[in-house]
Amino acid sequence: MDEFEELFNYHWQGEGSPYEQLSEKQWNILKAALKIFLEKGYSATTTNEIAHAAGVAEGTIFRHFKTKKDILLATIIPLMQNLVGPGVSGSLQELLVENEDLPLEEVFLIIMEDRQKHVQRILPLLRVIWVESNYHPELKEALMNGVILPSKKFFLRFIEQRQERGELRQDMDSWVLARSLVGVFAFYLISLSLFPDTGERQQNREAIKGIIQIYLDGARSSRE
Amino acid sequence: MDEFEELFNYHWQGEGSPYEQLSEKQWNILKAALKIFLEKGYSATTTNEIAHAAGVAEGTIFRHFKTKKDILLATIIPLMQNLVGPGVSGSLQELLVENEDLPLEEVFLIIMEDRQKHVQRILPLLRVIWVESNYHPELKEALMNGVILPSKKFFLRFIEQRQERGELRQDMDSWVLARSLVGVFAFYLISLSLFPDTGERQQNREAIKGIIQIYLDGARSSRE
DNA sequence: CTAAAATATGAGTAAGTACTCACTCAACAC
DNA sequence: GTGTTGAGTGAGTACTTACTCATATTTTAG
Numbered sequence: 373m374d375e376f377e378e379l380f381n382y383h384w385q386g387e388g389s390p391y392e393q394l395s396e397k398q399w400n401i402l403k404a405a406l407k408i409f410l411e412k413g414y415s416a417t418t419t420n421e422i423a424h425a426a427g428v429a430e431g432t433i434f435r436h437f438k439t440k441k442d443i444l445l446a447t448i449i450p451l452m453q454n455l456v457g458p459g460v461s462g463s464l465q466e467l468l469v470e471n472e473d474l475p476l477e478e479v480f481l482i483i484m485e486d487r488q489k490h491v492q493r494i495l496p497l498l499r500v501i502w503v504e505s506n507y508h509p510e511l512k513e514a515l516m517n518g519v520i521l522p523s524k525k526f527f528l529r530f531i532e533q534r535q536e537r538g539e540l541r542q543d544m545d546s547w548v549l550a551r552s553l554v555g556v557f558a559f560y561l562i563s564l565s566l567f568p569d570t571g572e573r574q575q576n577r578e579a580i581k582g583i584i585q586i587y588l589d590g591a592r593s594s595r596e
Numbered sequence: 597m598d599e600f601e602e603l604f605n606y607h608w609q610g611e612g613s614p615y616e617q618l619s620e621k622q623w624n625i626l627k628a629a630l631k632i633f634l635e636k637g638y639s640a641t642t643t644n645e646i647a648h649a650a651g652v653a654e655g656t657i658f659r660h661f662k663t664k665k666d667i668l669l670a671t672i673i674p675l676m677q678n679l680v681g682p683g684v685s686g687s688l689q690e691l692l693v694e695n696e697d698l699p700l701e702e703v704f705l706i707i708m709e710d711r712q713k714h715v716q717r718i719l720p721l722l723r724v725i726w727v728e729s730n731y732h733p734e735l736k737e738a739l740m741n742g743v744i745l746p747s748k749k750f751f752l753r754f755i756e757q758r759q760e761r762g763e764l765r766q767d768m769d770s771w772v773l774a775r776s777l778v779g780v781f782a783f784y785l786i787s788l789s790l791f792p793d794t795g796e797r798q799q800n801r802e803a804i805k806g807i808i809q810i811y812l813d814g815a816r817s818s819r820e
Numbered sequence: 821c822t823a824a825a826a827t828a829t830g831a832g833t834a835a836g837t838a839c840t841c842a843c844t845c846a847a848c849a850c
Numbered sequence: 851g852t853g854t855t856g857a858g859t860g861a862g863t864a865c866t867t868a869c870t871c872a873t874a875t876t877t878t879a880g
Contacts, residue, residue, distance in 0.1 A: 397827090397828085413730070413731060415639050416731075418866080418867070418868080419867080419868060419869080420866095420867085420868090423830095428828080428829090429828060429829045429830055430829085430830070430868090430869085431828070431829055431830065431831095431869085431870075431871085432827085432828055432829070433869095434868085434869060434870075435827075435828075438869095439868080439869080440867095440868065440869090499730055502726075503727050503730060506637070506723055506727060507637060507640070520790070544806050544809070544810070545802075545803075545806060547803075548802075548803050548806035548807060548810070549806075549810065551783075551784070551787070551803070551807060552780060552806075552807050552810045552811070554783065555779055555780050555782075555783030555784060555787075555807075556776060556779050556780065556783075558779075558783055559775075559778065559779030559780075559782055559783050560775070560779060563775070563779075566744070578769075578772075579769075579771075579772055579775070582768050582769060582772035582773075582776075583772060583775060583776050583779075585768070585814070586768070586772070586773065586776045586811070586814040586815055587776070587810070587814055588814065589813065589814040589815075589817045590809070590810040590811055590812065590813040590814025590815070590817075591810055591813075591814070593813045593814075593817055619857090621857085621858085642836085642837070642838080643837080643838060643839080644836095644837085644838090647860095652858080652859090653858060653859045653860055654838090654839085654859085654860070655839085655840075655841085655858070655859055655860065655861095656857080656858055656859070657839095658838085658839060658840075659856095659857070659858075662839095663838080663839080664837095664838065664839090
């Protein structure tokens with residue numbers, strides 16, 4: 373527990389969060405459970421293991437959480453809302469405001485490199501979310517409402533602003549421009565996590581620049 | 597069993613395939629197993645269920661396959677090699693040759709709409725592959741060698757050809773151009789399967805066209 | 821300090837699970 | 851007709867699982 377704990381504590385203690393007033397026992401259970409979920413996946417994790425890791429008897433777990441599934445939801449859903457969702461759109465807001473006057477090439481480069489680190493940090497969490505969303509509709513719904521829809525809105529607004537400023541072509545639907553942008557970003561991040569060993573840092577940087585350039589050249593040029 | 601069986605039978609009976617000389621029982625077991633895997637996921641499927649669905653005693657399963665995991669590998673890996681991999685690159689080859697002289701806009705539109713259908717057909721299979729690749733290195737390897745690397749090669753060669761013909765910009769690394777292209781395509785397909793209900797057919801068509809246009813405008817314009 | 825209430829415990833339970841093995845029996849050889 | 855083979859069987863095994871509950875411990879109230 374270290375980087376993990378930092379990440380975890382930070383993103384759970386939102387004020388007014390329903391998880392604000394957890395007892396220490398409950399807290400320990402959730403922390404232990406999450407840690408093992410990230411290591412081995414949800415269904416390979418046993419309640420017995422969770423109990424041991426939390427320093428608690430197995431029965432105690434079921435005093436606080438009716439089922440194992442409840443533990444999954446109680447760990448993952450708040451993280452989606454406080455960590456993953458804002459990780460996509462929320463904290464980007466700051467980056468965008470800070471760098472409002474830079475050319476888009478540089479803005480995107482900054483964002484990309486920033487997001488790359490972030491995604492790498494939370495990769496195990498993303499994997500669990502991805503896998504379990506297939507089997508638990510509650511998770512899928514939270515993924516939708518906590519991550520996908522907010523991000524969609526965020527990117528859409530960003531694109532619209534830049535269109536109004538004349539920095540992006542106006543002969544094309546904003547949603548189409550946004551979709552392309554997200555596609556380019558997302559795929560780059562996904563492929564990086566599939567081939568984590570590919571290439572040197574310097575090489576990656578050039579690749580990112582190229583990808584951004586292609587998108588921007590396409591997203592600027594107006595149909596003649 | 598219907599569309600499923602068609603898909604399944606077809607893509608297993610390659611000549612010289614190690615699965616060519618399966619007995620009928622073995623065949624039934626694999627078919628039944630795959631069907632349940634696609635419905636409920638691998639780990640939620642019990643060997644008992646498979647036996648029932650295959651009309652076979654549970655013991656028979658283990659006469660032919662040492663472990664449940666062996667069944668997973670025996671079902672999924674050939675499908676990756678014969679269905680998913682070629683589905684990405686192989687059958688695209690034909691489309692590309694047929695339409696070699698059309699402008700790229702139209703070629704991509706044809707490809708996109710063709711792939712869209714294909715992905716929708718095999719979506720449950722893709723889900724199982726995606727999920728289980730996280731836990732079975734053999735699957736991850738087969739995914740890499742059977743799908744990802746061939747596709748990479750394929751797209752790379754395609755891009756290089758078009759660069760030589762002067763249809764795409766030459767001031768940029770082919771791999772970067774290819775990566776962008778695949779990103780745009782892949783993300784569109786992924787988002788379609790996440791929001792299967794979004795929009796009308798006509799609307800989708802316009803979106804595809806837009807996305808392609810953005811990519812192409814970017815992938816053509818040379819840096820001045 | 822005591823009674824009552826809340827909380828924690830971990831052995832126990834019932835329901836699975838993947839996998840085994842002693843046995844059956846149809847097909848074939850001689 | 852007898853013997854041999856081996857695919858097929860399904861009850862059984864050894865083990866694991868999420869979850870329960872009578873009991874023990876701690877906390878709180880009067």
